[in-house]
Amino acid sequence: xxxxxxxxxxxxxxxTALTGCTGSTGESSEDNTSTTVSTTDTDTTQxxxxxxxxxxxxxxxxxxxxxxxxxxxxxxxxxxxDPHTVTAAGTREILxxxxxGLVKNTANGDLMCxxxxxxxxSEDGLVxxxxxxxxxKFHNGNLVTAEDVKYSLERVSGLLDGTxxxxxxxxxxxxxxxxxxxxxxxxxxxxxxxxYSFTAAIIPNGSGEDENANPIGTGPFSFVSYTPQEGIVxxxxxxxxxxxxxxxxxxxxxxxxxxxxxxxELQAGTVQVYPYLADSQVTELEGKMQVLSAPSxxxxxxxxxxxxxxxxxxxxxxxxMYALDKDExxxxxxxxxxTVISSAMLPSLESYYVDLNDTYGTSANVEMAKQxxxxxxxxxxxxxxxxxxxxxxxxxxxxEVIVEQLKAVGINASIDAIEWSSWLSDVYTDRNYAxxxxxxxxxxxxGYLLNRFTSTSSKNFINFDSADYDEVYAKVVAATSxxxxxxxxxxxxxxxxxxxxxxxxxxxxxxxxxxxxLGGYQFYPVYVQDMATVYYVSK
Amino acid sequence: xxxxxxxxxxxxxxxLLVSILAFLAFQIIPGDVVNSxxxxxxxxxxxxxxxxxxxxxxxxVQRYLAWGKDVLRGDFGVSYRYSKNMNxxxxxxxxxGDKLPVTLWLALLSVGITVIVAIPLGVLWAGTKNKxxxxxxxxxxxxxxxxxxxxxxxxxxxLFGIALKMFAPGAYVSYKTDFGGFxxxxxxxxxxxxxxxxxxxxxxxxxxxxxxxxxxxxxxxKSKGVSDTGILFKHVLRNAMLPVVTFLGMIIxxxxxxxxxxxxxxxxxxxxxxxxxxxxxxxFPVVEILILYxxxxxxxxxxxxDVLYRILDPRIRxx
Numbered sequence: 001x002x003x004x005x006x007x008x009x010x011x012x013x014x015x016t017a018l019t020g021c022t023g024s025t026g027e028s029s030e031d032n033t034s035t036t037v038s039t040t041d042t043d044t045t046q047x048x049x050x051x052x053x054x055x056x057x058x059x060x061x062x063x064x065x066x067x068x069x070x071x072x073x074x075x076x077x078x079x080x081x082d083p084h085t086v087t088a089a090g091t092r093e094i095l096x097x098x099x100x101g102l103v104k105n106t107a108n109g110d111l112m113c114x115x116x117x118x119x120x121x122s123e124d125g126l127v128x129x130x131x132x133x134x135x136x137k138f139h140n141g142n143l144v145t146a147e148d149v150k151y152s153l154e155r156v157s158g159l160l161d162g163t164x165x166x167x168x169x170x171x172x173x174x175x176x177x178x179x180x181x182x183x184x185x186x187x188x189x190x191x192x193x194x195x196y197s198f199t200a201a202i203i204p205n206g207s208g209e210d211e212n213a214n215p216i217g218t219g220p221f222s223f224v225s226y227t228p229q230e231g232i233v234x235x236x237x238x239x240x241x242x243x244x245x246x247x248x249x250x251x252x253x254x255x256x257x258x259x260x261x262x263x264x265e266l267q268a269g270t271v272q273v274y275p276y277l278a279d280s281q282v283t284e285l286e287g288k289m290q291v292l293s294a295p296s297x298x299x300x301x302x303x304x305x306x307x308x309x310x311x312x313x314x315x316x317x318x319x320x321m322y323a324l325d326k327d328e329x330x331x332x333x334x335x336x337x338x339t340v341i342s343s344a345m346l347p348s349l350e351s352y353y354v355d356l357n358d359t360y361g362t363s364a365n366v367e368m369a370k371q372x373x374x375x376x377x378x379x380x381x382x383x384x385x386x387x388x389x390x391x392x393x394x395x396x397x398x399x400e401v402i403v404e405q406l407k408a409v410g411i412n413a414s415i416d417a418i419e420w421s422s423w424l425s426d427v428y429t430d431r432n433y434a435x436x437x438x439x440x441x442x443x444x445x446x447g448y449l450l451n452r453f454t455s456t457s458s459k460n461f462i463n464f465d466s467a468d469y470d471e472v473y474a475k476v477v478a479a480t481s482x483x484x485x486x487x488x489x490x491x492x493x494x495x496x497x498x499x500x501x502x503x504x505x506x507x508x509x510x511x512x513x514x515x516x517x518l519g520g521y522q523f524y525p526v527y528v529q530d531m532a533t534v535y536y537v538s539k
Numbered sequence: 540x541x542x543x544x545x546x547x548x549x550x551x552x553x554x555l556l557v558s559i560l561a562f563l564a565f566q567i568i569p570g571d572v573v574n575s576x577x578x579x580x581x582x583x584x585x586x587x588x589x590x591x592x593x594x595x596x597x598x599x600v601q602r603y604l605a606w607g608k609d610v611l612r613g614d615f616g617v618s619y620r621y622s623k624n625m626n627x628x629x630x631x632x633x634x635x636g637d638k639l640p641v642t643l644w645l646a647l648l649s650v651g652i653t654v655i656v657a658i659p660l661g662v663l664w665a666g667t668k669n670k671x672x673x674x675x676x677x678x679x680x681x682x683x684x685x686x687x688x689x690x691x692x693x694x695x696x697x698l699f700g701i702a703l704k705m706f707a708p709g710a711y712v713s714y715k716t717d718f719g720g721f722x723x724x725x726x727x728x729x730x731x732x733x734x735x736x737x738x739x740x741x742x743x744x745x746x747x748x749x750x751x752x753x754x755x756x757x758x759x760x761k762s763k764g765v766s767d768t769g770i771l772f773k774h775v776l777r778n779a780m781l782p783v784v785t786f787l788g789m790i791i792x793x794x795x796x797x798x799x800x801x802x803x804x805x806x807x808x809x810x811x812x813x814x815x816x817x818x819x820x821x822x823f824p825v826v827e828i829l830i831l832y833x834x835x836x837x838x839x840x841x842x843x844x845d846v847l848y849r850i851l852d853p854r855i856r857x858x
Contacts, residue, residue, distance in 0.1 A: 077620075077621075077816065079576060079620070079622075080622045081622055081624060082622070087576070087577055087578050088578060163584075163588060167582060214624050215624065226624075227637070227713075227808070228618075228621040228629060228634060228637075228808075228813075229638070229808045229812055229813060229816065230713075230808045254709070254806070255806075256709070256806055257803055257812070257816075258803045258804060260689075260693055260804065261696075261708070261709065261803065261804050261805070261806055264693070264696050264697070264700065264701065264708045264709070265708050265709030265806070267701060268700055268701060268707050268708040268709060268710075269707070270707050270708060270709035270710045271709060391819075418569075419570065419819060420570075420575075420819060421569070421570030421571070421574060421575050421819060421820065421821050422568075422569040422570045423570075424570055424574035424575060424578065424579070425569050425570040425571060425574045426569050426570070428574070428579060429574055429586075440579070441579075458582050458583055459579070459582075
């Protein structure tokens with residue numbers, strides 16, 4: 001009897017332990033009344049959800065003060081410190097604080113002059129003339145010279161050693177120093193979007209080869225230290241050319257790989273800013289700290305491999321488009337805060353975005369889907385394996401919802417959860433898959449997400465092959481103004497939707513937890529964590 | 540002497556086999572470091588250039604032999620993934636050398652806590668005639684073993700960090716900057732690691748003590764008039780500790796190899812986390828050395844246990 005009693009107690013304890021666990025993590029998907037303080041002017045597409053129950057959490061109103069340290073939690077380690085060679089979005093968003101180009105991104109998606117004071121473009125669109133800003137200093141105290149600019153641009157364009165580090169810069173044929181404050185760049189073809197590539201960091205002349213070089217840039221913060229798996233520390237650049245910035249003395253980007261740990265550290269106050277919150281974390285933090293929200297620079301999709309049976313049949317792909325209930329996905333994985341999309345363009349790039357959600361509707365149309373499947377010769381559906389990178393919880397959740405939606409129209413879908421590295425090699429590089437759920441990260445260049453769907457692109461991992469698309473894309477390349485390109489970009493988005501190239505689902509909102517005494521946090525339409533404008537408010 | 544030579548030969552052969560197996564595993568599993576580094580921005584030219592730069596364009600056997608030669612010379616190579624600054628990759632030696640003290644101190648603290656708590660607890664438990672205490676300890680130790688490490692870590696953080704405010708979760712300080720603060724922070728993850736180990740060790744000790752108490756020599760001692768405590772501490776415990784030593788050896792080998800889950804929960808930059816992230820980014824030079832380190836530790840700890848056995852029990856020595 002005693003033995004049974006103790007087993008009973010053990011089970012009881014274990015059960016309380018388990019319910020305690022789910023209590024602290026889950027129960028979030030139904031709650032879509034999040035208190036979001038919208039701080040960006042680009043989020044017009046977002047449904048503003050304000051909830052009266054949490055009125056005590058508002059953006060701080062006190063005066064900005066100087067000084068202080070902020071710890072920003074980041075989810076993954078950085079992949080390097082060389083601004084020209086790093087590729088991970090998570091690294092570039094940090095290096096934005098250390099390095100600047102001739103121009104730099106602004107929060108509203110435009111460009112502002114940084115190391116350059118102004119620039120002009122020749123009539124034929126082939127010669128850029130940059131006038132350098134006077135008095136811009138590197139973190140080592142030296143003034144930025146035309147030599148440094150020439151070196152940096154030659155390094156990224158491949159003029160230095162034959163390997164272009166930024167592929168769009170390949171087009172540069174010469175960098176000439178006209179005088180000590182003027183640099184002239186000659187390119188071999190007209191590209192109105194090339195100016196966005198001049199955000200490439202300006203680094204001291206020769207520093208790329210210097211054995212003991214530390215990352216030296218001109219940004220609002222200078223590099224202090226980097227420890228693998230712990231994080232990166234940056235400190236205020238007192239000589240920064242933008243008067244009054246930055247506010248903070250020191251920023252630590254700290255790697256926190258577990259979401260649970262991040263929550264604990266936010267609540268304990270050891271971390272002040274934590275971006276890319278999961279929906280469940282938002283629920284947990286509401287009422288305790290500011291949760292800011294803005295559309296992210298990523299487009300999520302159920303990517304379909306256009307060259308495998310039966311997805312090579314456009315009717316089958318269209319049937320899948322009708323089967324998808326994007327509103328349900330939005331509610332389930334993003335608490336209803338994401339923007340439903342249908343093509344490969346960020347809704348925040350308003351001049352180029354076209355809303356095509358009506359083509360297949362944002363909720364499921366089972367009738368149409370079944371009819372198209374019958375027409376395509378699959379009245380009883382087919383088996384479809386969706387390979388999903390398992391480390392991305394949001395994509396896993398999305399895939400789970402999609403599986404059910406596809407089953408409703410007779411497609412027997414299943415999930416194959418794979419590791420990120422396997423995804424990169426099997427799905428992305430070798431294109432050996434049927435379907436996958438993932439997200440593409442946008443860039444400040446408006447056409448960045450569209451160029452990969454040309455039939456010859458090495459990034460075209462869905463094997464999309466449309467002569468129409470290639471033709472319109474050729475017009476994009478030939479177009480010499482952004483207005484003209486915008487027209488073609490809209491056409492490209494339409495072709496992707498009509499051909500049902502892939503099941504674009506959501507532009508998921510980026511939700512950031514920010515300590516209650518911090519102000520000035522800004523969202524960018526690109527992947528950036530700008531710490532220069534962040535400040536502690538006066539008490 | 541022959542015994543030692545035998546042991547060392549086993550060690551070398553095992554390390555060799557393990558290194559080959561790890562290398563083979565890296566050839567078989569999908570995904571490679573080039574994909575992992577370049578991500579979705581990769582172009583074929585970039586991939587090729589990086590592959591050549593890392594020497595991955597050479598045939599596998601040649602790569603393994605080159606790597607082995609370097610390791611024998613004491614050169615562990617550089618990480619594919621972690622850079623030291625803008626132009627240099629992080630040497631594996633430096634990378635692991637930085638993390639090792641964290642894991643070793645954590646191991647020392649958690650094993651220390653385990654031994655200090657579990658051994659008196661086990662003896663007390665074996666000796667108790669109180670039915671309630673017996674039942675209570677039974678449930679307590681069962682529970683401590685049943686809770687998943689991840690959840691236990693969070694519980695400890697909540698209790699000591701957020702409720703009692705004895706430490707600030709996430710405010711880990713490096714042993715290089717503030718050793719006292721470092722140890723102070725480590726005590727809490729060490730408790731999280733130690734709790735299930737205490738449960739197991741105490742149960743183990745209790746059971747082996749109870750078995751020993753039934754032996755003939757106990758009856759003999761009793762009939763000679765030795766007191767109960769005398770029997771327990773002078774005779775029984777010495778015998779009962781033997782299996783516990785093996786068990787503690789296993790625990791040490793486990794924690795010295797890095798407590799992956801607890802390191803994650805407490806944001807500790809230790810060996811366990813490094814291993815996980817290096818595997819997922821296919822950072823072969825780091826993974827290979829970490830695996831060799833873990834193998835080495837396990838073999839050495841077992842060897843030490845073996846020697847201890849001989850000291851504790853003369854019967855084994857004579858065999």
